[in-house]
Amino acid sequence: MHFIEKWFKMDYYNLKYQVFYDLSALTMIPVSEIKEKGIRYCQFIVVESGSKGKWDGFWRFFRKMRMEQYDTSLWNVNAMMESSVDIVNRTDNPLEKYNRDFSDKFTSHYPHLLTFVEVAKAEAIRYVSFLEDIKRDQQRPPQHTGVINAVLPESHLQFE
Structure with a gap:
């Protein structure tokens, strides 16, 4: 594989991971702030240049599917954070x-x-x-990861 192709694929992977990481902040933002401040915050931290039309479509889809069609308690853990409920990291794919x-x-x-x-x-x-x-009690089932201390990003708390 050519060096440029390797660099591009690696850069694309890192970009995809960074966007996922940035958007994951929405899972911890208070539900009352998601539609306005939360989405504006993610638009601020995710570089949208060059794809404005696609991002606008994504945010319309997000508002319709994640905010209207599905209850936010299915994907937002802020209420659990405020209630001091232990959050255990689990994958959505058990395999x-x-x-x-x-x-x-x-x-x-x-x-x-x-x-x-x-x-x-x-x-x-x-x-x-x-x-x-x-x-036969000769082994124990594998343990899940420990409790996660979910914290809102400092940059969101300071975002206006």
């Missing part, structure tokens, strides 16, 4: 960690079929044994 761990068992992205079957068979045997050990 995400398993898939990541399983793919790490291969030395290439596209293993031979026989290699894939051998690894999958060994993993199935290991997992069945693990479940049996849990039933």
Whole structure:
């Protein structure tokens, strides 16, 4: 792969991650502030230049879907933060960690079929044994991550 292509892909990934991180502030902003101050805050911290039309469409979609069609308590944790409820980090895809761990068992992205079957068979045997050990109290189920201390970004608190 050409250097420029590698740089662009890496930069695109970082940009995508940064936008996701910036927009995740909306999950902690008080619900009463999301429509006005929260969206303006995200528009301020996310670089929208060059794609104004697409961003306008995104914000219309966001207001319609996330603010009107779905109850904000499904995705906003501010009420939990204010009530001092422990927030535990969970993925919305329960197989995400398993898939990541399983793919790490291969030395290439596209293993031979026989290699894939051998690894999958060994993993199935290991997992069945693990479940049996849990039933016999010889092992404990995996623990979830600890409690997260969710805090509003300082820049949002100072944003007018």
